[in-house]
Amino acid sequence: MKIPKRKLFLLIIFAYVAFSLYAAYSVFFSTKVISRVHRVVKKESGAPSGVVRDGGAVAPFVADEWNPWEDEEVEYNSALSKKREAFKQHLSRIDKNKPQRFKVQVWGKAAIGLYLWEHILEGPLNPTDKVAQWREGELQSGKIDFSFYTGPAVVQGHVPLDMNSLVLVLNGREQQKVSYSTRWLEHVQALVQSHTVMHVAVVLLGNEHCNNAWIGPYLKRNGGFVELLFLVYDSPWINDKDVFQWPLGVATYRQFPMIRPNAQLITSNRPYLCNFLGTVYKNSSRETLMQVLTHSGLDKDCITNAREKWLPQETTDSLRRYQTALAQSELTLCPVGINTECYRIYEACSYGSVPVVEDVLTPGTCAAGPSSPLRLLKAAGAPFIFITDWKELPAILERERALSHEQRVDRRRRLLEWYASFRQQMKERFTEVIEETFFKNG
Numbered sequence: 001m002k003i004p005k006r007k008l009f010l011l012i013i014f015a016y017v018a019f020s021l022y023a024a025y026s027v028f029f030s031t032k033v034i035s036r037v038h039r040v041v042k043k044e045s046g047a048p049s050g051v052v053r054d055g056g057a058v059a060p061f062v063a064d065e066w067n068p069w070e071d072e073e074v075e076y077n078s079a080l081s082k083k084r085e086a087f088k089q090h091l092s093r094i095d096k097n098k099p100q101r102f103k104v105q106v107w108g109k110a111a112i113g114l115y116l117w118e119h120i121l122e123g124p125l126n127p128t129d130k131v132a133q134w135r136e137g138e139l140q141s142g143k144i145d146f147s148f149y150t151g152p153a154v155v156q157g158h159v160p161l162d163m164n165s166l167v168l169v170l171n172g173r174e175q176q177k178v179s180y181s182t183r184w185l186e187h188v189q190a191l192v193q194s195h196t197v198m199h200v201a202v203v204l205l206g207n208e209h210c211n212n213a214w215i216g217p218y219l220k221r222n223g224g225f226v227e228l229l230f231l232v233y234d235s236p237w238i239n240d241k242d243v244f245q246w247p248l249g250v251a252t253y254r255q256f257p258m259i260r261p262n263a264q265l266i267t268s269n270r271p272y273l274c275n276f277l278g279t280v281y282k283n284s285s286r287e288t289l290m291q292v293l294t295h296s297g298l299d300k301d302c303i304t305n306a307r308e309k310w311l312p313q314e315t316t317d318s319l320r321r322y323q324t325a326l327a328q329s330e331l332t333l334c335p336v337g338i339n340t341e342c343y344r345i346y347e348a349c350s351y352g353s354v355p356v357v358e359d360v361l362t363p364g365t366c367a368a369g370p371s372s373p374l375r376l377l378k379a380a381g382a383p384f385i386f387i388t389d390w391k392e393l394p395a396i397l398e399r400e401r402a403l404s405h406e407q408r409v410d411r412r413r414r415l416l417e418w419y420a421s422f423r424q425q426m427k428e429r430f431t432e433v434i435e436e437t438f439f440k441n442g
Helices: 005-028 068-097 112-120 175-193 213-218 263-267 285-295 316-327 343-350 375-379 390-402 405-439
Strands: 102-108 135-141 144-150 165-171 199-205 228-232 243-246 272-279 302-307 329-334 354-358 385-387
Touching: 102 112, 102 405, 112 144, 112 165, 112 199, 112 405, 135 405, 144 405, 165 175, 165 405, 175 199, 175 213, 199 213, 199 405, 228 405, 243 375, 243 405, 263 405, 272 285, 272 316, 272 390, 285 302, 285 390, 302 316, 302 329, 316 329, 316 343, 329 343, 329 390, 343 354, 343 405, 354 390, 354 405, 385 390
Parallel strands: 102 144, 102 165, 165 199, 199 228, 228 243, 272 302, 272 329, 329 354, 354 385
Antiparallel strands: 135 144
């Protein structure tokens, strides 16, 4: 029998309504089914916990539904939190054990600053042009990150100061230089008073007679702000506590470069026994030196170029001749000037030419102890030839003639190795003293 479409439509509507009512009843009015996994235990009114009722034990009262997956989630979150905390502690230990680094700025307001930066610390300088108005560089030594600024354009108030520790390189050799250095010290003193700078050290080219009283009031020991002083020449102030002796180095103000030793420098045949290119002052031991060379006929075996007047600057040609003399001579003669310590000693070492040093004290207030003069170099075991009278020179040169080429090459190598080691010792000492004094509580 065929059902009419109208009746079929009504039948479908009826079935849909009936199903909807049943679903609503099941959701809102029917008793919940307690599954084995998701159980709801309700409190029986008036029945104490644990009382047997209707043949079964009444379960303890549970306020909410119990879900085993929730317990697992809580345990997972707890374990994750512990792992995170352990990782944070691990990072903290790593950070605590990581070597602490410090920052120190160096202002080079004297030419010896270039010897400190390029020859001792072996730092780079940009631009490389030696006559640039502004030059700067950065390096790491020990725990310290050094930054260096030098040149005529480095003026007070115009140096980027992003750290509170400062090394000031100054020249105190003569009164004009002292006046200039004093202005820089007063500028830095103002920075200390404003708490912009906390620690200050000075590297000072001292007076050749060791008359350095002008800087005394600035030392911390005398109520000033300079915690460390690295001082050139054998000053009686040296105590290796707050005042340390510093090497004079090469004449960077005359553009003497950093020499990198090579095989040719070490093994070449040098045609001359000795050299002396310099100023011969009236009534000085330098006159004696020239007389000894001339009278003994040894001047033919040595490169000599004596002048009567000291010239503060080298020309390109004179510098080239001087460097050639060092590179072609086995020995470099180093008579005293105003002070026993001279640039020539270090310049000879740069070329592996053994310094023959006049080991006598000069007038002034420099220390006169048993190891003076040149006590810094002597303490480092300098492999020099020390004499007290230039009349000893002929015998020294005769012994020089008797040496084989292999002996000369070996001595040259040892001198170059010693000089490299000496500069490294100065670098380590400079860095360690600053670390200990500036950052001992860091």
